[in-house]
Amino acid sequence: MPKKIPLRQCVGCREMKPKKELIRVVKSPEGEVSLDFKGKKPGRGAYVCPDLECLKRARKARALERAFSAPMPDGVYDALEEQMKEGGDG
Numbered sequence: 001m002p003k004k005i006p007l008r009q010c011v012g013c014r015e016m017k018p019k020k021e022l023i024r025v026v027k028s029p030e031g032e033v034s035l036d037f038k039g040k041k042p043g044r045g046a047y048v049c050p051d052l053e054c055l056k057r058a059r060k061a062r063a064l065e066r067a068f069s070a071p072m073p074d075g076v077y078d079a080l081e082e083q084m085k086e087g088g089d090g
Contacts, residue, residue: 005018005019006018008022008047009047010047010048010054011025011046011047011054011064011067012048012051012053012054012055012056012057012061012063013054015049017049019047021049022047022049022050023035023037023047023048023050023084024036024037024041024047025046025047025064025067026042026044026045027043027044027045028041029042031070033064033076033079034079034083035083044067044068055080055081055084064077
């Protein structure tokens with residue numbers, strides 16, 4: 001039997017995609033928001049495609065605010081955009 005591939009929904013384009021193809025945005029228990037390229041950081045996670053368009057859509061729709069049930073601090077989306085451009089491992 002083939003191994004089941006976990007799917008997650010991108011908060012930008014709302015498409016279901018394999019978890020490995022998406023970048024996890026995590027809100028730590030301390031309230032800090034960052035990108036989690038490995039998917040191992042503790043905290044509440046939301047997923048976004050590795051595409052700046054999806055991040056812009058998520059920003060416009062305030063998708064992360066809804067996902068984390070909290071207002072996003074100023075500059076969070078800009079910082080996420082920078083981290084995404086760098087493509088580092090957070």
